Amino acid sequence: MYGPPQAPQVPQPPKSPVSGGRIALLVLFSALALLSCGFLAWAPMLRLAVVTRRALDWVLFGATFLLSAGLFTYAGVTGDEEPTTAESFIGVGVIVLLVAGSISYYLVTEIRHLDRSGAAPAYRPPGYDHGTAVTVPSTVPNPNPYARPVVPQPPTAPGPRIDQVRAELDELSDLLRKDTGNTGEGEGGR
Numbered sequence: 001m002y003g004p005p006q007a008p009q010v011p012q013p014p015k016s017p018v019s020g021g022r023i024a025l026l027v028l029f030s031a032l033a034l035l036s037c038g039f040l041a042w043a044p045m046l047r048l049a050v051v052t053r054r055a056l057d058w059v060l061f062g063a064t065f066l067l068s069a070g071l072f073t074y075a076g077v078t079g080d081e082e083p084t085t086a087e088s089f090i091g092v093g094v095i096v097l098l099v100a101g102s103i104s105y106y107l108v109t110e111i112r113h114l115d116r117s118g119a120a121p122a123y124r125p126p127g128y129d130h131g132t133a134v135t136v137p138s139t140v141p142n143p144n145p146y147a148r149p150v151v152p153q154p155p156t157a158p159g160p161r162i163d164q165v166r167a168e169l170d171e172l173s174d175l176l177r178k179d180t181g182n183t184g185e186g187e188g189g190r
């Protein structure tokens with residue numbers, strides 16, 4: 001109350017609840033696609049389709065599965081034959097695009113989905129405008145961190161009531177000085 005004024009507490013937006021298990025799943029499904037040289041590139045897409053339940057993710061899962069199965073079926077059928085340089089470049093390019101595309105799409109979409117579904121919307125007081133919020137230091141501590149900060153009023157000139165109180169206090173002070181001067185006989189002439 002008598003100390004220096006403290007700035008009001010500004011509520012922080014809640015952080016996304018990303019646990020160690022969710023991070024482990026992100027790493028596991030990304031590693032499946034990468035370490036299997038694209039053979040399991042459909043696995044992160046399947047997880048994404050199951051989690052988000054969007055039609056686009058199911059279509060991308062199907063396309064990734066068919067491309068992966070077709071590519072490795074072709075490689076299995078022509079395994080004993082010596083591929084040409086063009087066939088090698090096309091095969092490796094398709095594998096790299098399949099792995100990089102499925103991993104990057106999986107990570108971006110999964111993280112966005114976690115942010116949207118995991119984070120509760122931040123509380124906004126009535127009339128709160130995100131672009132024009134200004135924090136004003138207050139001398140009154142605010143027990144509710146979500147309430148609007150109390151804006152201190154500018155000091156005003158003393159009114160007639162305060163002048164009257166000052167005059168009465170001055171009179172009382174003068175009376176006390178006179179009283180102590182009359183009864184001070186035993187104190188040695190002070």
